[in-house]
Amino acid sequence: MGARKSMVLRVWDWLEGRYQVRSMMEGLLHVEIPRTARTYYFGGLTLFFFMVQAITGILLAIYYQPTPEAAYGSILFIMNQVNFGWLIRSIHAWSANLMIIYCVFHLLRVFFQAAYKPPRELTWVVGVLLLLLTLGFGFTGYLLPWDQRAYWATTVGSEAAGALPLVGEKLLVFLRGGTTVTARTLSRFFGTHVLVLPLAFAGVLLVHLVLLHVQGLADPTRKVGAETAPETDIGPTAKAGPQKRGGLLPFFPNYVLDEFIAWYVMLAVLIILVSLRPVGLAEPADPLVTPEHIKPEWYFLFVYQFFKVVPRVVGVLVPIIGGFLLLLLPFLDRNPHAEPRRRPFAIIAGVVTVIVIVAFSIWGLLS
Amino acid sequence: MSQRTVCRLSLLLAVLVVVLLSPSFSAAQETSPAIPHPLEGRDLCLDCHETGVGGAPTRPEDHVGRTNDICRACHQPAPEAGAIPAASVPLPVPHPLERRENCLSCHVAPGPTAIPVGGPPVIPHPLIGRENCLACHQDGIGEAPRVPDDHAGRTSDICQACHQPSQLPAAPTPVPPTEPLPTPIVHPKAQGVNTCVDCHATLGGKHANITVEWQRSIHAERDVSCADCHGGDPSATTVDAAMSPAAGYIGLPAKVDIPALCASCHADVSLMRQYDLPTDQYAKYKESIHGIRLAAGDNNVTTCFDCHGGHQILKANDPASTVYRSNSPQLCASCHSDKALMAPYGIATDQFDLYRKSVHGRALLDNQDFRAPNCATCHGTHGAAPPGFQEVANVCGSCHTATQDYYLKGPHASAGLAGPKCITCHGRYDVSEPDESLYLETEARHCGSCHTPDSQPGQVAQALYDDITSAAAAYDKAEAAVQRAKGLGMLVSSQESRLREANTEIITARAAQHTLDTAIVRKKIDDATAIAGEVETSADAAVVESAFRRRMMIVAVMAIAVTIVALLLLRRQLDRQAAAKS
Numbered sequence: 001m002g003a004r005k006s007m008v009l010r011v012w013d014w015l016e017g018r019y020q021v022r023s024m025m026e027g028l029l030h031v032e033i034p035r036t037a038r039t040y041y042f043g044g045l046t047l048f049f050f051m052v053q054a055i056t057g058i059l060l061a062i063y064y065q066p067t068p069e070a071a072y073g074s075i076l077f078i079m080n081q082v083n084f085g086w087l088i089r090s091i092h093a094w095s096a097n098l099m100i101i102y103c104v105f106h107l108l109r110v111f112f113q114a115a116y117k118p119p120r121e122l123t124w125v126v127g128v129l130l131l132l133l134t135l136g137f138g139f140t141g142y143l144l145p146w147d148q149r150a151y152w153a154t155t156v157g158s159e160a161a162g163a164l165p166l167v168g169e170k171l172l173v174f175l176r177g178g179t180t181v182t183a184r185t186l187s188r189f190f191g192t193h194v195l196v197l198p199l200a201f202a203g204v205l206l207v208h209l210v211l212l213h214v215q216g217l218a219d220p221t222r223k224v225g226a227e228t229a230p231e232t233d234i235g236p237t238a239k240a241g242p243q244k245r246g247g248l249l250p251f252f253p254n255y256v257l258d259e260f261i262a263w264y265v266m267l268a269v270l271i272i273l274v275s276l277r278p279v280g281l282a283e284p285a286d287p288l289v290t291p292e293h294i295k296p297e298w299y300f301l302f303v304y305q306f307f308k309v310v311p312r313v314v315g316v317l318v319p320i321i322g323g324f325l326l327l328l329l330p331f332l333d334r335n336p337h338a339e340p341r342r343r344p345f346a347i348i349a350g351v352v353t354v355i356v357i358v359a360f361s362i363w364g365l366l367s
Numbered sequence: 368m369s370q371r372t373v374c375r376l377s378l379l380l381a382v383l384v385v386v387l388l389s390p391s392f393s394a395a396q397e398t399s400p401a402i403p404h405p406l407e408g409r410d411l412c413l414d415c416h417e418t419g420v421g422g423a424p425t426r427p428e429d430h431v432g433r434t435n436d437i438c439r440a441c442h443q444p445a446p447e448a449g450a451i452p453a454a455s456v457p458l459p460v461p462h463p464l465e466r467r468e469n470c471l472s473c474h475v476a477p478g479p480t481a482i483p484v485g486g487p488p489v490i491p492h493p494l495i496g497r498e499n500c501l502a503c504h505q506d507g508i509g510e511a512p513r514v515p516d517d518h519a520g521r522t523s524d525i526c527q528a529c530h531q532p533s534q535l536p537a538a539p540t541p542v543p544p545t546e547p548l549p550t551p552i553v554h555p556k557a558q559g560v561n562t563c564v565d566c567h568a569t570l571g572g573k574h575a576n577i578t579v580e581w582q583r584s585i586h587a588e589r590d591v592s593c594a595d596c597h598g599g600d601p602s603a604t605t606v607d608a609a610m611s612p613a614a615g616y617i618g619l620p621a622k623v624d625i626p627a628l629c630a631s632c633h634a635d636v637s638l639m640r641q642y643d644l645p646t647d648q649y650a651k652y653k654e655s656i657h658g659i660r661l662a663a664g665d666n667n668v669t670t671c672f673d674c675h676g677g678h679q680i681l682k683a684n685d686p687a688s689t690v691y692r693s694n695s696p697q698l699c700a701s702c703h704s705d706k707a708l709m710a711p712y713g714i715a716t717d718q719f720d721l722y723r724k725s726v727h728g729r730a731l732l733d734n735q736d737f738r739a740p741n742c743a744t745c746h747g748t749h750g751a752a753p754p755g756f757q758e759v760a761n762v763c764g765s766c767h768t769a770t771q772d773y774y775l776k777g778p779h780a781s782a783g784l785a786g787p788k789c790i791t792c793h794g795r796y797d798v799s800e801p802d803e804s805l806y807l808e809t810e811a812r813h814c815g816s817c818h819t820p821d822s823q824p825g826q827v828a829q830a831l832y833d834d835i836t837s838a839a840a841a842y843d844k845a846e847a848a849v850q851r852a853k854g855l856g857m858l859v860s861s862q863e864s865r866l867r868e869a870n871t872e873i874i875t876a877r878a879a880q881h882t883l884d885t886a887i888v889r890k891k892i893d894d895a896t897a898i899a900g901e902v903e904t905s906a907d908a909a910v911v912e913s914a915f916r917r918r919m920m921i922v923a924v925m926a927i928a929v930t931i932v933a934l935l936l937l938r939r940q941l942d943r944q945a946a947a948k949s
Contacts, residue, residue, distance in 0.1 A: 079858045086858070254945075257938045261931055268927040275920035277856045 029252035034219040036247065038113070041262035042106035046134075048263045049099035050201070052270070053137070056092040057194065064144065066190035068183045071146035072284045079281065090274035096138060098266065100299050103134050111329075111350055114338040115218035121330035123211040126204055128327045133201045135299065140193040142297055143186060151285035152294040154189075155181050160303070163312035164320075180287065222338055295364065302357045305364030400424075401445035412438045487529040488512075499713055500526045503659065523713075531784070548634050549627035549649075554594045554615035557602035562609055563593040580679035589642070596620065596628060622666050626652050629671040651750030658750075667708060674698055690748075692741055693731050696722060699742040718742075721796035740766065763789040767878075774881040787817070801877075803839070806832035830885045838873050838892040841899040845869065848906035855913040862902045862909070869898035 015021045063082055065074040078085035107127065110116055116124035143154040158181065162172035177184030249255060296304050307315035325332065335343045409415075412435050415423035426433070500523040507513035514521070564581070567574040581587050586595075594601045598615035600608055610616045620628050630649030632638055639646050648671075652658040657668040674690055681688035689698045700719030702708055709716050722728040722742070730739035745762045764771025767789075779786040792812050793801060806828040809815035818824040849866055852859045872895035879887050 076858075076860065080861070254938070254941055257934060257941065261934045261938070264927050264931045264934070268924045268931075271920055271923050271927070275916050278858065278916075280856070280858055281860055283860075 028213070029256070031213070031216065031251045032248040033217045033251055033255055034247055035249045036219050036221050037217040038109075038220065039217065040105070040109060041259055042102050042109050044259045045262055045266055046099055046102040046106055047205075048266060049095045049102060050205070052095040053092060053099060054198065056088050056095065057198075059088045060092055061194055064190075066144070066187055068146055068186055068285070071144065071186060072281075075145045075147075075281060086278050087274060090278040091270055093279040094270055094273045094277075096141065097298075098270070100134055100138060103131050107131060108350075108354070112340065112347065113218065113220040114340075114343065114346075115220070116330045117218075117333070117336075117338060118330070120211070120215055120218060123208060123215065124330050125327055126208045126211060128323075128329075129204050130201065130208060132323065133197055133204065137193065137197050137201070138297060138299060140189040140197065143181070143189045144193065145281060146186060146285045147282040148285055148289070148291055149282040151181060151287065152291055153296045154185070156294050156304070157296050157300060158185075160307055160316055163307075163316040165313055165317075168316075218338075220338060298361065298365070301364035302360035305360045305367060308364075308367070399441040399443075402439075402442050403445050406444060411435050487531075490527075490530050490532045499523050502656070502712055502714075506663070527784075549631040551595065551631040552598045552615050552617065552628075554598045555600040555602060557592075557594070557600070561592050561601045562603060563597075563599065563601050566606070566609070577678045580677075584676075584678060584680045585682050585685075586680055591632070595632070622670055622672075623661055623664075625670040625672050626658065626661070648749040651747070655747070655750045667711075669702060673702075692737055693735060695741050695743055696728065696732065718796045721794075725794070725796060725798045726800050727798055738766075763793075769875070770878040770881055773879050777882040777884070779881070779883065803832050803836050824883070827883055827885060831880045831883075831888055834885070834889055834892040835873070835876060835880065838869075838876065838895040838899070841896045841903075842866070842869050842873060845899040845903040845906065848903045848910070852906045852909035852913065855910060857909040857913050859906060859909060862906050865898055865902045865905075869895045869902065872898065 012021070060078065063074055063078050063085065065071060075089070078089055080086075082088075110124065110127065139154075139157060143150045158172060158175045161175055162168045164171055173179060175185075176182070177188050295301065303315075303319050306318065310318070333343075333346055335346060337343050340347050413426065416426050419425040501514065502523075503511035504514050564578045568578045569575075581593070586592075592601055593599070594615070597620070598617045599610050600614035600616075603609035603611075603614070608614070610618070626649055633644065634646050634649040636646045652671075653662070657670070660668045661670060676689060683690050685691060686694075688694065696719060703714065704716050704719045706716045723732065727739045727741075730736040731741055744766075764774075774780050774789075792805060792814075793799070794812065805812070806814050814825070814828040818828060820826075820829065845866055849859050849862050852862070872891045876888050876891035876895065879891055882888075
């Protein structure tokens with residue numbers, strides 16, 4: 001035991017002698033966060049689910065075959081023949097849903113705590129990009145089992161792109177690789193799902209984390225403004241006065257430990273979900289048989305329902321405009337206050353938006 | 368005993384034998400009457416002498432058990448038999464007696480009915496939709512021959528007792544001289560104006576309504592305007608000019624002229640090609656009972672107008688159209704359920720009510736399952752009772768092809784007209800969901816209504832019932848096991864796929880039972896049962912696997928819980944250290 005420990009220490013010393021690992025790790029970990037910050041670990045859990053997705057996705061990619069002839073069979077093979085294949089695929093599918101849920105929770109937390117306000121505008125913008133990439137993961141991954149549900153949900157989902165004025169038709173063909181969902185659609189969705197999106201997500205996530213590290217967590221009790229921000233914003237470079245020290249919590253090990261506990265809880269939730277409700281598979285995709293009720297995944301239901309009740313152009317333009325408004329929120333919201341009671345318009349708008357989206361989703365589910 | 372005495376006794380015995388035998392000999396001579404009629408074509412003596420048909424002397428009771436081939440051992444043709452005038456001797460019944468037990472239903476006039484040379488004329492046309500023979504033959508509608516005067520008093524239900532459908536390929540029908548197609552109404556053309564609509568729209572009431580109806584129609588969409596059906600000048604600005612006979616104005620077309628009016632466009636191949644529409648509706652209509660009756664001056668029958676509408680004519684595949692697949696039963700019923708309208712024709716009026724409750728009606732009208740037939744599927748659309756449907760089995764078989772194939776191989780089909788058809792067991796309009804009770808029960812449409820349980824056919828029915836119900840039970844058991852596994856979230860698509868194979872075997876067996884060959888059915892039943900057993904085993908294994916996964920889940924969650932507790936303790940320690948520092 002002692003020999004092994006010394007070996008670890010020797011490796012550590014070897015690295016330290018060349019790369020100053022200690023100082024680097026201290027720079028990364030030995031930061032402090034305000035005790036008043038309430039993250040609920042939403043962002044960290046989203047990161048956890050992303051890592052789960054990466055690991056299980058790589059394992060699935062080993063067996064998955066991205067052609068219409070083989071895709072469905074390869075999924076069946078994974079579920080029935082591969083050791084723990086059912087577990088890996090079920091975790092991948094459940095984790096995907098939980099990742100989107102926690103991504104949205106994280107966004108709502110940041111919105112209602114006004115953490116997007118200066119100086120963290122870009123962190124918000126990058127975070128919204130991460131949400132869009134996550135939805136992209138969901139959309140492209142949903143087709144891969146190549147069953148009826150996947151095929152027709154993708155057909156309907158991509159059809160929405162065709163409603164865009166001017167570029168709709170070209171965008172539809174670009175998305176599908178043709179006028180209908182075919183083998184070309186499957187191969188480009190697969191390529192996007194396992195190459196383009198992971199690389200893009202990793203890059204944007206790195207920027208998100210660097211910005212977070214540089215600026216630290218926002219204190220929801222702070223006052224936003226150039227004159228007050230330096231006093232309350234906490235980060236490795238923050239110059240907090242001694243009187244504020246009691247309001248700080250070490251990121252490592254205290255906060256990291258809390259994060260780990262949250263991750264373990266969600267790991268248990270994942271295991272319970274996949275054991276009780278392993279992911280199923282519908283009939284093999286059949287382009288000639290349209291199912292009676294085609295609905296997208298739950299996170300696109302509100303767009304789907306909205307699309308049904310308004311003209312096509314409106315149905316596709318409103319979500320796009322909504323996305324841009326969300327992306328540019330920090331630059332549109334000029335209210336300098338962070339406390340909810342000082343920004344009633346934003347809070348009411350946020351609550352109404354959430355209620356409308358939930359209502360449309362339920363409507364879409366029941367319709 | 369001397370030799371002389373022996374001779375005397377022998378002579379006495381011989382005389383005694385002759386005396387004793389002579390009465391019986393003479394009696395035999397008396398009870399073997401000569402055959403008083405020619406024998407040609409009358410080889411089967413018992414056909415007449417069994418029952419005494421036509422006044423033939425019946426077989427004496429002491430002749431019971433004797434067969435046709437020994438009659439002439441005693442009864443010899445009378446020497447003068449060939450000379451007896453045929454008319455003075457009752458003719459043998461020249462046809463089978465089945466379904467003809469009541470001679471007087473045909474032979475209403477005294478004396479035998481003269482039978483044309485070669486027998487009664489065969490029915491040269493299909494019978495589907497033409498069950499009411501007198502509807503045409505009473506008055507000689509179309510080219511139908513009129514019922515002869517000596518057939519007076521006979522009803523439609525006995526015609527087939529003598530007149531059989533032609534079993535041979537129908538003789539080529541003489542090709543009628545080509546009839547020129549009707550030509551459209553000649554009227555002045557108007558480019559981009561329709562003063563008919565302009566004027567009628569201002570008149571209000573039904574005048575305005577017809578303009579609105581027309582504007583919604585496919586005709587308006589295709590630029591077929593008022594003048595194309597009514598004539599007149601659609602560019603004229605005065606009523607007199609617009610509705611001038613010189614401009615081809617005909618006003619309201621007479622009912623008898625409507626088919627030809629529509630056909631002036633719809634029978635024109637070159638005109639209809641662009642719309643991908645058929646052009647044989649007019650020809651079919653003229654051959655249909657509707658068309659035939661219309662031509663005979665019967666204005667009660669339907670024409671194009673009655674089914675498709677007048678002004679608001681919609682495409683047949685428009686769900687709002689009266690002739691849309693699921694709307695057409697109601698459309699047919701609008702006339703055929705009208706008792707007053709149907710009374711003169713002696714046609715039943717309950718077809719729609721029966722159809723509405725049938726498996727076909729419920730599938731089409733309730734479930735919008737367009738695979739289900741409507742009236743037109745069996746009767747045809749424009750040409751009611753389309754040619755080529757020799758019997759109802761063919762009509763049903765146009766959809767139920769496999770069942771028809773099996774049926775044609777079975778003894779029911781071999782029995783010809785006397786055998787049961789599809790409708791005998793399943794009904795005609797009120798086709799119900801068939802189930803295995805058909806094999807056992809004794810009410811109408813069930814096997815037991817014709818066959819007793821202890822008869823050979825009755826035993827076949829019982830065997831079919833046993834086989835099919837046992838396979839269905841095995842299938843149900845397997846399906847329940849699959850559902851159990853599915854309910855636990857297990858992926859059972861392969862088991863479901865195999866289960867469908869088992870179901871296919873059972874469905875095929877249900878079709879194959881129309882052969883009444885238990886060996887064929889049992890083969891399919893055995894296959895279905897084997898697959899169902901295999902699926903049940905596999906599904907049960909999935910249930911066991913699910914239980915194992917859940918046990919493992921509990922182990923994993925407990926391990927995680929222990930880790931979490933350890934981390935919480937570590938955190939508590941950190942908090943204490945921090946508190947101690949401060």
